[in-house]
Amino acid sequence: MKKAIVYLNQFFGQIGGEDKADFAPVLKEGLVGPAQEFNRRLEAEVTHTVICGDNYMGSREEEAVQQILDALADKEFDIFLAGPAFQAGRYGNACGVICKAVKQRFKVPVLTSMHVENPGVEMFSKDIVIFKGGRSAAAMRKNIKAMATYANKLLSGQELFDAQTEGYFGRGIRHQVWRPDQKPAADRAVEMLLKKLKGEAFVSELPIPELEKVAIAPPVTDLSQATIAFATSGGIVPKENPDRIQSASATRWGRYSIKGLERLAGGEYKTIHAGYDPTAVDADPNVCVPVDALRAYEREGKIGKLHEYFYSTVGTGTTQAEAARMGQEMIEYFQNEGVDAVVLLST
Template sequence: MAKRVVVFLNQFFGQIGGEEMASVGFSVKDEPIGPAVAMKMNLGDEFEVVGTVIAGDEYFAAAPDKTAEEEGLPLVEPFKPDLFLAGPAFAAGRYTVSCGAMCKAVSKALGIPVITAMDPDAPGVDIYKKDVYIVKTGNNAREMPKTVKKMCALAKYLCAEHTEKSNMFSLQYLPDPAEFDYIKMDRLYNIFTEETVAKRSVDKLLQKVRGEKYETEVEPDRFETFPAPEAIKDMSKCRIAFASDGGLVPKGNPDKMLTRSNLKWKAYDIESLYKDYEVAHAGYFNDYVLEDPNRLAPLNILKEFVAEGKLGGVSDLFYSMPACTTVSKQGTANGIEMAKMMKERGDVDAVILTST
């Protein structure tokens, strides 16, 4: 049986009208319209485009994710699709966002392959590249035939039953980003190579030693450097909070923090945390911290200082991001959120960061 395909388009490509019709709400056709006709041809007999969902760019602009989830998704679901395509949106600001929002909503709810297409610099890319396949385009709709062809090639790969041996250690079948020309989705996986790590490293070292051209296998991001903040003048008025990557969480780990590659953070009530806790961190032996969490972040010492008048106070929250082998960018993002929360509460003058 042919796989069922639903396509999302804006008012222009959906043949309703130009910018003057950009505020138009959703409409549904049970046939392919505009680019969806080209998709039908490229996909061939094993696919059937069963519907086209259309909405205006401006209609989407105010709350793209909410609009997609609450209005767009209920129109897609009845078609029982096996594949969802949106756009291509090229470099159009609002259209790239609505395509991304629709794809994300459909993927999350239905778990089917979703594909859109955009210019790599378009605003929709940064928001949705981790969640949906975005085929690369230029900024001009003249590339329509080429782009539709690429989207359909990727769609066929994603919908295929793979029986060949996977070249991935995780035994998955992910499309090659270069071959299928999609924007990388912040996923990292081990693949099998022709040459061993040993052979590659000696080859490359020899190129470097001989003064030949050599290519690194990883180009690290450069960390931001910033000046240290001013020292605290009067500790007796200073209120301190702990932020730690050491993995201290309430007993039972209610937020399901991971012991490795965790990306989440949470502020916990420090008094109850120190009474009933566990450790979510696989990068060190947790025994000493499990015996006494003051070894990770010395709350007992700070309390003594407060009692002696040496310190102004201790925050009643413990900021925890278990961070064994995680993504540094996520650490930065979480740090910004923590700082924002501390500022809003207005009860912290300085933070002690403890690591393991």
């Protein structure tokens, strides 16, 4: 039989109320409070209950997480369930923090449940599965049932449906599915248009997510003393593509010395980017990596120095996660080698 461990706060863990919110984490064998209901619903045995005070987790997070992970280290379990946390903000935070940590450390599925207004939803719904729960403990049975139903499917390897169908908050992860009714896209498009024209409600299959804001970097104060690096997602590489950067969906990047070069020569550098017509860039790579213009500004003293390497990868089909990782890896070089600013050219 599969094994589960449940996480509760001091209140549902039957330690006490607000006065016990500083309660340090303990791992108890067997079932405490809501763990009994989980045990009844799950096609798995709940072997232990973790109890931790919400304030303890809130104010001494690192310590709390470490203590709990240490206590779990020698336990065998197939799934980790926290809450439900309803609308309790500190409990929601605690469930989110511990679920994320357990998932990362033990690679087991983690589940929790919160009310939509619990700040924990906003904080953790991208990282973990949070079921849409009720406002208060009146919804306890219902919320546990939803979590357990999903957990059972997960544990037995059954097909899992999308967030909306299963009842949890979407994590921003989008995958293609075959519609059970097989309704072709042409029908869906025409029906959606007719509804839109009549002013009736319709559901877009691609809701536009809110755009992320990036913090603005402080300006370079003295360009004439600055070292400037150049990076591109246009796939310019030495002609033999030494780092074997992929032509699409890239996971690799390279940096190539331009020491002593006045410009990039056609025939010696080329693009391996499959998403655009390579003719112009192959003939004159400077139209994508403008070493010639940068050198001119270096000679004129407009910039202090052009960094010794240019940085390159391929942007087509490349996931945001891979792009972010590659960017982080490049930043290490920039920082270690005294680069003050980077000009990035995308194609």
